[in-house]
Amino acid sequence: MRIGLLGSLEVVSGGTVVWVGGARLRALLVRLALDPGRVVGVAALSEALSPAGGPKDPAHAVQSLVSRLRQALPETVPVESVIGGYRLDVSADSFDVHRFEALAREGRHALRAGQAELASRLLRQALAL
Numbered sequence: 001m002r003i004g005l006l007g008s009l010e011v012v013s014g015g016t017v018v019w020v021g022g023a024r025l026r027a028l029l030v031r032l033a034l035d036p037g038r039v040v041g042v043a044a045l046s047e048a049l050s051p052a053g054g055p056k057d058p059a060h061a062v063q064s065l066v067s068r069l070r071q072a073l074p075e076t077v078p079v080e081s082v083i084g085g086y087r088l089d090v091s092a093d094s095f096d097v098h099r100f101e102a103l104a105r106e107g108r109h110a111l112r113a114g115q116a117e118l119a120s121r122l123l124r125q126a127l128a129l
Contacts, residue, residue, distance in 0.1 A: 001076050001090065003033055005097045006129055013074040020072050024049055028065050032079065032088035033095050041085040062086075096129045103129075 004010035009026050011018040020026050031048035032040055046058035049065065066086055070079050078089045092098035107122035 001074075001094050003029075003077075003090075003095050005030060005033055005095055006100060011073065011077065013076050018072070018074060020069070022068075024065055025069050025072060028062075028069055029073075029088075032086060033097075036088055036090050036092045036095060036098065039082050039085045039087050045086065100126045100129045 001014075002010075002012045004012075009020065009030060011020055011029075020029055027049055028045065031045055042059050042062050045062045049062070050058075066079055066081070073079065080087045080089050093102075103122050103126035107119045107126060110116075110119035110122060
């Protein structure tokens, strides 16, 4: 499973592109993806979905959107309900943005260690994302 956040949002599961329709559903997925495997509180999700102030009952609005997101995503992308919020239970390696950060970090370390060829390869892989 792979979720692309750099550029257009793209979810790929089993080689098939999964369409996540609607700006609010995509915003919810992106916000959860920024903290993979960690609980994101309802307040943070509500702020991401409605930065200018949202509905009177943000917990209910987020719950409704999470339900719709679960229907849109394959079972391999579990959105878990936990006390105080929700968690996207996938590894950080599933997201291009996290792979980019890891490759860039490794490339910088290789460069500082005098391994220019390795640094070049790692940084090119990061930029390709």
